[in-house]
Amino acid sequence: MSQSDDEVIEVHEIVVKRLGPVPIIKGDFHYLPKKAKKFIAKWVSIMKPRCLYLCDGSQSEADEIIQKLTERGTLTKLPKYENCYLCRTDPADVARVESKTWIVSQEMYDTVPHLKGGVKGIMGQWMSPQRMQEQMDLRFPGCMSGRTMFVIPFSMGPIGSPLSKVAIQLTDSNYVLLCMRIMTRVSHEVYDVLGDNDFVQCIHSVGLPRPVQRKTINHWPCNPEKIMIAHFPEERRICSFGSGYGGNSLLGKKCFALRIASVIARDEGWLAEHMLLMSIIEPSGRETFVAAAFPSACGKTNLAMLQPTLPGYKTLCVGDDIAWMRFFEDGSLRGINPESGFFGVAPGTNYETNPNAMKTFQKNSIFTNVAETADGGYYWEGMENEVDKTIAITTWLGQPWRIGMPGKSSHPNSRFTAPAGQCPIIHPKWEDPNGVPVSAIIFGGRRPTGVPLVFETFSWEHGIAVGACVKSEATAAAEHSGKQIMHDPMAMRPFMGYNFGHYLKHWLELNRPPHKCPKIFHVNWFRLDDHGEFLWPGFGENIRVLDWIIRRVHGEKDLGVENAIGIVPRKDKFRLDGLKHPIDWDHLFSLPKNYWLDDTTDSRHFLEDMVGNDVPQVIWDELAAQEKRITALKD
Numbered sequence: 001m002s003q004s005d006d007e008v009i010e011v012h013e014i015v016v017k018r019l020g021p022v023p024i025i026k027g028d029f030h031y032l033p034k035k036a037k038k039f040i041a042k043w044v045s046i047m048k049p050r051c052l053y054l055c056d057g058s059q060s061e062a063d064e065i066i067q068k069l070t071e072r073g074t075l076t077k078l079p080k081y082e083n084c085y086l087c088r089t090d091p092a093d094v095a096r097v098e099s100k101t102w103i104v105s106q107e108m109y110d111t112v113p114h115l116k117g118g119v120k121g122i123m124g125q126w127m128s129p130q131r132m133q134e135q136m137d138l139r140f141p142g143c144m145s146g147r148t149m150f151v152i153p154f155s156m157g158p159i160g161s162p163l164s165k166v167a168i169q170l171t172d173s174n175y176v177l178l179c180m181r182i183m184t185r186v187s188h189e190v191y192d193v194l195g196d197n198d199f200v201q202c203i204h205s206v207g208l209p210r211p212v213q214r215k216t217i218n219h220w221p222c223n224p225e226k227i228m229i230a231h232f233p234e235e236r237r238i239c240s241f242g243s244g245y246g247g248n249s250l251l252g253k254k255c256f257a258l259r260i261a262s263v264i265a266r267d268e269g270w271l272a273e274h275m276l277l278m279s280i281i282e283p284s285g286r287e288t289f290v291a292a293a294f295p296s297a298c299g300k301t302n303l304a305m306l307q308p309t310l311p312g313y314k315t316l317c318v319g320d321d322i323a324w325m326r327f328f329e330d331g332s333l334r335g336i337n338p339e340s341g342f343f344g345v346a347p348g349t350n351y352e353t354n355p356n357a358m359k360t361f362q363k364n365s366i367f368t369n370v371a372e373t374a375d376g377g378y379y380w381e382g383m384e385n386e387v388d389k390t391i392a393i394t395t396w397l398g399q400p401w402r403i404g405m406p407g408k409s410s411h412p413n414s415r416f417t418a419p420a421g422q423c424p425i426i427h428p429k430w431e432d433p434n435g436v437p438v439s440a441i442i443f444g445g446r447r448p449t450g451v452p453l454v455f456e457t458f459s460w461e462h463g464i465a466v467g468a469c470v471k472s473e474a475t476a477a478a479e480h481s482g483k484q485i486m487h488d489p490m491a492m493r494p495f496m497g498y499n500f501g502h503y504l505k506h507w508l509e510l511n512r513p514p515h516k517c518p519k520i521f522h523v524n525w526f527r528l529d530d531h532g533e534f535l536w537p538g539f540g541e542n543i544r545v546l547d548w549i550i551r552r553v554h555g556e557k558d559l560g561v562e563n564a565i566g567i568v569p570r571k572d573k574f575r576l577d578g579l580k581h582p583i584d585w586d587h588l589f590s591l592p593k594n595y596w597l598d599d600t601t602d603s604r605h606f607l608e609d610m611v612g613n614d615v616p617q618v619i620w621d622e623l624a625a626q627e628k629r630i631t632a633l634k635d
C-alpha cells in the first residue's frame with residue numbers, strides 16, 4: 001500500500017472522530033485500506049450502530065453467529081443433516097420487491113428508456129439523486145441503533161481473477177452475513193486485492209433500530225413499509241433498506257452482480273447476465289459449454305444441475321444464476337460464475353427432478369421459509385414421495401400440518417442456500433480465473449402455449465431480437481401474482497442497471513472482429529397439452545435438447561429445418577429413443593399462425609411502449625423480417 005505516514009495519521013483521525021465511541025468487537029481496523037476505513041467510518045456516523053464487527057470469513061466467525069442465531073430462535077438446527085439450519089422470515093418479507101427497487105443516476109435516460117407517453121415503464125425504475133437523498137435521509141440516519149454492524153469484505157468471482165470484482169457490504173443482519181459467506185467469497189484477502197482502489201460499496205440495513213417500533217415476527221427484524229433498494233451505478237454503490245430477504249439483502253447477487261455489474265460491463269466491454277453456465281460432455285468425450293438465461297423460477301438451477309437421462313452423457317455445473325462473460329483476444333467468449341453458492345427455489349426440488357441439488361445441500365446449508373418434519377428434516381411441495389407420508393410437519397408459518405392437508409407447507413419462493421463447491425457435478429474449472437469458453441447462448445421462459453421446445457435463431461442479431469422478446473408466466477420470485485404472461489427481455493427485466501435500449505446496442509456491438517459470437521437458441525420446457533399437462537417431460541430429459549444444440553454448434557449437417565421463427569430439429573435427428581412416454585412431437589413444435597401474429601405484434605408494442613426510440617434499428621429490422629415470415633405461413 002502506498003499510503004504516506006501523514007495520510008495514515010490523517011485518515012486515522014477522521015475515522016476515530018467519526019467512529020466516536022463505537023467499539024470494534026472483532027477485527028483490527030488499523031490494517032484496513034484507507035478507502036475501506038473512510039467508507040466504514042462514514043456509514044457508522046450515519047447509521048450509528050452499537051458496535052462494529054469486522055468479518056474475516058473464518059469458520060469460527062460462522063460458528064459464533066450460528067450459535068447466537070439458534071439461541072435467539074432466528075435459526076433452527078435441522079439435526080437430520082450436518083450443519084444445516086432452517087430460517088423462517090417475517091411472512092411480510094419473502095421475495096424481491098421490484099416496486100421498491102430503484103436505479104439512481106443524474107440523467108434519467110441513462111437508466112430508463114424513452115417511454116411512449118402515458119405508459120408506466122417496467123424496464124427499471126429511475127429516481128434522481130436529489131430525491132433519493134431525501135428518501136435515504138428518512139431511513140438511514142440512526143437505522144442501526146442498538147445493533148451490530150458487520151463489515152463483510154467479499155469477492156464476486158475467484159479472489160484475484162481478472163474477471164472478478166471486490167466489494168464491501170455493511171449489514172446489521174446476522175442472517176445476511178451467514179448467507180453472504182455461502183454466496184460470495186468472504187475473506188480478509190479481499191483487502192489485499194483492494195489496496196488503494198475503489199470498490200463497490202454495499203450498504204444494507206433491516207431498518208429496525210432499537211428500541212424497535214414494530215413487532216418482530218419470528219425473530220426476523222425488517223421494515224416492509226419502508227423497503228427501498230437503491231442502486232447508484234455512477235458511484236458503484238448500493239443502499240438497501242428494510243428487507244432481509246435474499247434478493248434484496250445479499251447485495252453481491254442481483255444488486256451488484258447484475259444491476260451494478262451490467263453498467264460496469266457496458267463501460268468495460270463485457271456482459272453481466274442472468275444466466276447459468278454448464279458443460280455437456282458427449283459419449284465421445286467432447287465437452288461444450290453453454291450459458292442460458294431464463295427468468296426467475298424458470299429452471300436455471302435445474303438445468304445447471306441436470307442429471308442426463310441419455311446414456312453416456314455427462315453434464316457439469318459452473319453456475320446456476322449469474323454469468324460474467326468477456327471476449328478474449330483469441331475471439332472466444334469466456335465466462336465465470338461470480339457467485340460461490342446456490343440460492344435455489346426449494347419447492348419442486350427432489351431426488352427425481354434434481355438429485356444433484358439435493359446432494360449439494362445435505363450439509364452447511366440454510367433453508368429459508370420451508371417446512372420442518374418431526375424428525376428434524378426440511379420439507380416442501382414436491383417431496384411427497386421422499387418422506388414418511390404420515391410424519392408430522394410444521395409449516396413455514398409454524399402451523400402443524402400433514403401431507404394431504406389443504407394449504408401449502410412452504411412458501412412458493414422458499415429457498416436453499418448451499419455452497420457451490422458441494423455440488424457433486426461442480427465443474428473442476430468452476431473457479432478457473434480465466435473462466436470457461438461459452439459456445440452457445442440459450443434464452444427461454446415459461447410459455448404454456450405456442451412456443452416450440454427449441455429453436456435456433458438465424459444470427460447473432462436475430463438471437464438478440466428473440467432475447468429482447470422473452471416472455472414468461474409470472475412466478476413467485478417477486479411480488480407479482482397470478483398466471484399472467486410477462487415480458488422479461490433477456491431474462492433481465494428486474495435486473496437492468498441501465499437503459500435497456502443501450503443494453504441491446506451493447507450486445508449488438510459485440511459482433512465485431514475478432515469476436516466469435518456464439519449461436520443463440522430459445523427453449524421452452526413448459527408448453528402444455530389440451531389437458532394442461534406438460535408436453536415435454538423436462539428435467540433430466542432436457543439433455544436431448546442440449547444434445548441437439550451442441551451438435552448444431554459443432555456444425556453437424558442436416559439437423560434442422562427452417563421455419564418462420566428459426567431452425568427447429570428434424571424429428572429423425574433428435575434423440576427421442578428411450579423416452580418413458582411417447583411425446584406429441586407435432587404439438588410440441590407446432591407454430592400456430594394466429595398465435596405468432598399476435599405474439600409478434602405484442603412484442604412490437606412492448607418494445608415501442610417500453611423502449612421506444614432507444615431500440616436499435618437492427619432489432620426493428622429483425623422483428624419486421626420475422627413478421628413477414630409468419631404472415632407467409634399457411635393458416
Ligand SMILES: Nc1nc2c(ncn2[C@@H]2O[C@H](COP(=O)(O)OP(=O)(O)OP(=O)(O)O)[C@@H](O)[C@H]2O)c(=O)[nH]1
Binds near residue numbers: 321343349538539
Ligand atoms: N415442468 C418443468 N418444470 C421445471 C423444469 N425445470 C425446472 N422446473 C421447475 O421450475 C421451478 C424453478 O426452477 P429453478 O431451476 O429453481 O429456476 P431458476 O431459474 O433457477 O430460478 P431463480 O433462482 O429464481 O432464478 C421449479 O419448481 C422447478 O421444479 C423442467 O424442465 N420442466
Ligand SMILES: O=C([O-])CC(=O)C(=O)O
Binds near residue numbers: 477
Ligand atoms: O434474487 C432472488 O431473490 C432469487 C433469484 O435468484 C431470482 O429472483 O432470480
Ligand SMILES: [Mn+2]
Binds near residue numbers: 295
Ligand atoms: Mn435468479
